[in-house]
Amino acid sequence: MxxxxxxxxxxxxxxxxxxxxxxxxxxxxxGAAAAGCSVNYAVSSQWQGGFNGDVSITNLGDAMSGWTLTWSFPAGQTVTQAWNATVTQSGSAVTAKNVAYNGALATGGTASFGFNGSWTGSNPVPSSFALNGVACTGGTTPTTPTTTTPTTGPTTGPTTRPTTG
Known part of the structure; x- marks a missing residue:
């Protein structure tokens, strides 16, 4: 040749x-872990100035050993008592954390908790929730990128043509 x-x-x-x-x-x-959830928030009873809220979290991502659910009340509602979660509130921002017996959530697993709350004027349902910092959209998203890009492209050939002999 x-x-x-x-x-x-x-x-x-x-x-x-x-x-x-x-x-x-x-x-x-x-090797990304998937994160995702869905939340069912319901006002199971309501009376003048108070209400009972029931919350159910379904883990759609990888199994977890502890959970924290966050949301904001849109009309100044306040949590006054809770069960099956430790609930704290700062202004409209609410944080619910698992208790010892319901922290493990398998993929597809559900945890539920309830609370009593107070309201004045109106009691609209929160519009968004986040589980362990990830928005609950009813689907999953990877927590790390699933692909990488090449750091170098293909090599190029010589800039001069070889002579034939």
Whole structure:
């Protein structure tokens, strides 16, 4: 084989190796854990100035050993008593944390808790919730990127053409 074809074959081989490396880098997952949840919030009873709230969390992501659910009340409601969770409130921001016996949530697992609350004027339902810092959308999202990009592109061949002899 003359030098021209040998150089061309080497160039094609180098390009294919570079492209194959890039394809492998993009296709390999980074071992990401999935996070996701759905929340069912219901006012099970209501009276002038007070209400009973029932909350059910379903873990749609990877199993977890502890949970914290956060939300904000839109109209100044206040939690006055809770059960099956430790609930704290600062302004409209509410934080509910698991208790010792309901912290483990398997994938598809559910934890429920309830509370009594007070309200004035109106008692609208909160519009969004987050479980362990991840918005509860009813689906899952990876907690880390699942693909990586190549750090270098394919190599290029020589800038001068070899001479034939």
């Amino acid at each position: 003359n030098r021209f074809w040998a150089a061309k074959a080497a160039l094609v081989s180098a390009g294919l190796v570079g492209l194959a490396s890039a394809a492998v880098a993009v296709a390999m997952p980074a």
